Amino acid sequence: MRLKEKEALFDARDPRLRDDPYPLYQKLRDAEPVHRTPYGLWIVSGHSEVASLIRSPRLSSEYPQDPRWAEQRGGWDSPIVESTRRWMLMRDGGGHRRLRGLANPLFTTRAIQELAPRIEGIVHEIMDEMGSGRDVDLIGSLAARVPVTVFCGLGGLPVEDADLCRKWTDALGHVIDPSIDEATRRLMNDAAQEFGDYVAEHLAVRRAAPRDDLLSRLLLAEFDGEKLTDDEIIANVLMFFMGGHETTVNLIGNGMLGLLRHPDQLRALREDPGLIQNGIDELARYDAPIQLVARITTGDVEVGDTTIPAGSKVMILLGAANRDPRRYPDPDRLDLSRRDVHPLSFGGGPHYCIGAMLAKAEARLVFTELAGRYRDIRLTDEDVVWRPQVNIRGLSELRVDLVS
Numbered sequence: 001m002r003l004k005e006k007e008a009l010f011d012a013r014d015p016r017l018r019d020d021p022y023p024l025y026q027k028l029r030d031a032e033p034v035h036r037t038p039y040g041l042w043i044v045s046g047h048s049e050v051a052s053l054i055r056s057p058r059l060s061s062e063y064p065q066d067p068r069w070a071e072q073r074g075g076w077d078s079p080i081v082e083s084t085r086r087w088m089l090m091r092d093g094g095g096h097r098r099l100r101g102l103a104n105p106l107f108t109t110r111a112i113q114e115l116a117p118r119i120e121g122i123v124h125e126i127m128d129e130m131g132s133g134r135d136v137d138l139i140g141s142l143a144a145r146v147p148v149t150v151f152c153g154l155g156g157l158p159v160e161d162a163d164l165c166r167k168w169t170d171a172l173g174h175v176i177d178p179s180i181d182e183a184t185r186r187l188m189n190d191a192a193q194e195f196g197d198y199v200a201e202h203l204a205v206r207r208a209a210p211r212d213d214l215l216s217r218l219l220l221a222e223f224d225g226e227k228l229t230d231d232e233i234i235a236n237v238l239m240f241f242m243g244g245h246e247t248t249v250n251l252i253g254n255g256m257l258g259l260l261r262h263p264d265q266l267r268a269l270r271e272d273p274g275l276i277q278n279g280i281d282e283l284a285r286y287d288a289p290i291q292l293v294a295r296i297t298t299g300d301v302e303v304g305d306t307t308i309p310a311g312s313k314v315m316i317l318l319g320a321a322n323r324d325p326r327r328y329p330d331p332d333r334l335d336l337s338r339r340d341v342h343p344l345s346f347g348g349g350p351h352y353c354i355g356a357m358l359a360k361a362e363a364r365l366v367f368t369e370l371a372g373r374y375r376d377i378r379l380t381d382e383d384v385v386w387r388p389q390v391n392i393r394g395l396s397e398l399r400v401d402l403v404s
């Protein structure tokens with residue numbers, strides 16, 4: 001392929017990616033599922049290629065070790081960079097294994113099943129408040145309220161503080177933006193400091209009087225004879241809020257839009273609510289809340305018949321892999337009864353999303369309730385507005401008529 005053609009193959013700044021990235025992914029995947037851009041960045045978009053690459057031990061997620069990354073966010077000693085250096089998401093190897101091993105028991109299928117009644121109570125309360133009516137924004141009145149409120153409730157933090165925690169969480173979310181201006185840097189650092197102090201206060205209370213909540217469980221957690229330090233607990237609680245908020249909002253928002261655009265599927269769900277049990281994976285596959293993750297290779301990595309050399313920057317397109325026809329026949333069709341769906345939307349390998357069970361439990365409840373409570377749900381406006389980020393895919397609003 002000539003250089004000029006290659007240049008046109010994929011550009012992360014292409015504005016068309018925002019409204020509908022899938023035709024562009026298809027073009028890229030068909031041409032080169034493992035693609036090196038003319039400026040040296042690697043982009044991997046085929047299903048089998050993404051699935052094997054993401055499990056490779058020769059990948060690093062330790063962005064905070066990169067002096068430029070840290071500098072852009074306020075420097076090595078800034079509250080946000082100090083916090084991210086302790087996030088399991090941004091650690092490799094043994095450091096990652098230790099944090100992950102200590103936190104894993106909190107998020108297993110069984111642990112989430114035990115928490116289900118509490119999750120259900122919170123979701124029902126938010127939906128009761130939303131009620132029915134015309135021109136309701138499902139993002140603002142529902143999707144954006146569920147994950148943080150649930151996490152406060154399970155974590156042992158007052159649910160009355162959910163709006164405050166959401167404000168901090170939104171600010172922290174900018175940490176993965178590709179470029180950051182001065183105002184955002186300040187916002188993020190203030191949030192890391194204030195949210196960190198807030199969690200520290202509650203942690204001290206739990207240490208004196210443990211209860212049945214996630215903060216108390218993190219204090220008691222032991223793995224290989226080791227425990228978490230307070231700084232590690234505080235940093236990873238911030239990470240749980242950050243990692244679980246916008247992603248779950250978008251699973252609910254993108255999923256609901258998918259259902260509204262496939263009325264036969266919404267009808268099927270209404271007739272058989274049990275469809276959501278596996279259908280949630282299809283919704284996550286169809287329009288992934290996280291479209292891509294980034295890595296640096298620490299050694300040469302074989303992907304298919306291509307070798308990505310050590311020291312390369314790699315963009316792993318989860319959203320493109322989920323729509324690969326070599327893995328999912330007729331991939332652009334949403335089908336809640338599709339079999340054998342294991343979406344890459346929650347990543348894979350050592351960093352596979354620790355909160356996947358929790359997010360799916362929350363979203364299942366929301367979809368079941370939406371389909372069951374309302375006789376009809378209609379899009380108020382066919383033209384929806386997507387948020388500008390390419391790595392995180394979600395709607396700024398989803399306006400619907402809710403007819404009960």
Ligand code: HEM
Pocket residue numbers: 061088089090100239240241243244245247248251289290293294344345346347348350351352353354355356358359360
């Ligand atoms: C639909 C909702 C969610 C989606 C789509 C999602 C997606 C992801 C993805 C793609 C990764 C891998 C990142 C990478 O490889 O660089 C990840 C990791 C992670 N997620 Fe989620 N996530 C969701 C919900 C949650 C929730 C509710 C929590 C809260 C506990 C959470 C906490 C985390 C953490 C801590 C990691 C890092 C795990 C590690 O490094 O070992 N996520 N998530």
